[in-house]
Amino acid sequence: MAKSINAHNLRQHWINKHEIALLDIREEGPYAQSHPLFAISVPVSEIEKKLPALIPRLSVPIVVYDSGENYTERAAARILALGYRDVSVLEGGLAGYARVGEVYRDVNVPSKAFGELVEAINHTPSLPAQQVRELLDRQGNGDDVVVLDARRFEEYTTMSIPHGRSCPGGELLYRFFEAVPDPKTTVVVNCAGRTRSIVGTQSLINSGVPNKVVALRNGTIGWTLESLELDTNRTERVAQPSSEAYQKARRYAEAWAGRVGVEVIDGEQLGRFVADKNRTLYLLDVRDPEEYAANHPRGFDNAPGGQLVQATDEWVGVRGGRIVLYDTDGVRARMTASWLVQLGWEVYVLDERSPVPTSLPTKRTLWHSSNSAGAAITIDELQSRAGATVVDLARSTAYVKGHIPGAWFASGPELARDLRTVVGDGPIVLTSPDGDVAAMNLDDARNAVSREVLYLSGGTAAWVAAGYPLETESRWLSQPIDVYKRPYEGTSNARKDMQGYLDWEYGLIAQLANDGVAGFHVMRDTV
Incomplete structure (x- = not known):
């Protein structure tokens, strides 16, 4: 049976550095509109899929909340069924929390707020897009300025700054002296927005590299807002370091x-x-x-x-x-x-020189497919079932790229509500990318409707593996609020959304100060 906890007691866990997990069990879209600082997004329909890795200890305190959607009872029951022993519902939900603490927009907010704090404390140097463009235009032999893109390689290939090379943030110092052997070279670090540019630049400055290092102010967003062109489909990466370059990076890393x-x-x-x-x-x-x-x-x-x-x-x-x-x-x-x-x-x-124990635990599996035994249907069986309706629980971004012909998109948390609108009296067959989320939501679906409900074994991936085509015509049982469209990813973002995102980031330090629960402490690069 789930207990309850008020916002004051929840926040005290954070202030005292006691372990606790706060789960926003809505879809990612509503979560990105408003949530407490340390809330993590775990939609109620994905609890069994996501929780074992995110919360590996079964006795840790877990708190769930929504914003009046009535998901909490269902979420608590599913979490307890997995074997977790300390589950509470946040009193008053999101509105109750907002009366005593700050609520934040967007995703990955702790890190983004921290990045703004890093810049404010250390005055991390940056240059606007036009000045970086001028630097690149002036360089003669290509060795005067190096642009290091601190995002994931997949983001870099989508769009990048001209002359940029992929060097994800965790690789920056490790590969730095391979990319920049000359201490007189100016180094520009960029990301899509602000955080990874700031943190990447400050990482190199903190470590003491001899070069001038600056962030591209506001990343590819700032570049785009200045009407400068981005490259696409680039694949240049900074290579693994030579022995000499590695040894140098190792000394800098150890010191910092x-x-x-x-x-x-x-x-x-x-x-x-x-x-x-x-x-x-x-x-x-x-x-x-x-x-x-x-x-x-x-x-x-x-x-x-x-x-x-x-x-x-x-x-x-x-x-x-x-x-x-x-x-x-x-x-x-x-x-x-x-x-x-x-x-x-x-x-x-x-210590990388120390033997790794051979007895380390592997990832725990808390949900077993035997829970839905007898409900699986094969692709051949699906095709032979007259009047079957396929309902897809993939993320909407994956659904629009391709789904089983005739399949309807449904939001996992609202599956029970929206299945009641499906026309017909034949079986309903749930699918998802690998079939797991479909199987995990079978009971909720069966409790919602009187029709036969099954799930596709192996999911949509099995359909593709069998050589069957996908289609892209969309059919919406639910509104696609499951994915927050990030204004700093991709190449089709509206200017007002990009500018609005930057304006929001600038205000994060004030929110942190007013909230009082972050527990961040930024080290200065000089004493």
Whole structure:
């Protein structure tokens, strides 16, 4: 049975650095319009899919809330059914919280607010788009200015600053001296908006590199608002460092991490952390995804360092939890940890020379497909069922790119409500990208309608693997509010949305000050 907790007591957990997880169980769209600082987005329909990684300890306190949609009872029951033991409902929901604490727009807000604080404290240098354009136009042989794009490679290939090369934020110092061997070269760090440009620039300045380093002010948004053209489909990456470049980066990383107070542990200490059942532990490999895929230690999830600092809430669901970072070089984990410490996390770096314990736990599976035994239907069976209606629980962005012909889009949290509008009396067949979310929401669907409800085994991926085509004509059972359109991603954003996003970011420091729960402490690059 779920308990209740008021906003004052919830906030006290954050202030005292006690472990707690706050789940916004609405779709991402409403979440991005308004939520408390440390709330993470876990729609009620995706609880079984997302919670085991985000909240690995079953006894950690969990709080759920909505904004009057009546999801909380359902969410609490699903969380308890997974084996979690301490689940509470936030009294008064979002409106109740807003009476005592700040609520924030957008996503990954703690990191974005922190980035603004970093710039304000350290006066992180930046140049507007027109001045960067002039620098690039003036360079003679291409060695005077280097542009390093601190976003994920996939974002870089979509659109980038002319002459930019991909070097995601967690890789910046590690690959820096390979990209910039001449100390007289000016370095421009950019992202799509502000945070990764600021943090990336300040990372290099903090570490003490000899070059002049500046951020592209307001990133690709600022570039676009100045009516400058972006490149598309670029694939240039900064290479892995040579031995000499790596050794230099290692010395810089060790010096800065030591000053910040990053603690390095060995495998024996890690074993003690794993054995501590009273603390939530996250094991994260901060290397490039390709390196992680090639080889990684058992028990560690991949969280590339720059993205982890930018979007900690996508990997770590329990504020107050303990984090251990891994790399193979002693640079990337130290630099990532140096930021997480300032963000208020208890974080350690596993010495890359220490053997990794072989007994580390693997990712826990809390939901089992046996829960929906007898309800699966194969592709052949689907095609033979007369009058079947396919309902797709994919994210709307995936649905519009392609879905099973005739399938309707439904919002997971509103599935029970919207299934009642499906015309016909034949079976309803739920699908999702891999079939998991469809199976996980089977009971809610069956409780909502009297018709037979099944789910497609293997989901839409199985349909594609069998050689069947997808279609793009959309049919909406639910409004597509499940995905927040980020004004800093892609190339089709309205100018007013991009400017509005920048204006919002500038105001985050004031919100932090008024809120009083962040627990951030920014280190200055000089004493």
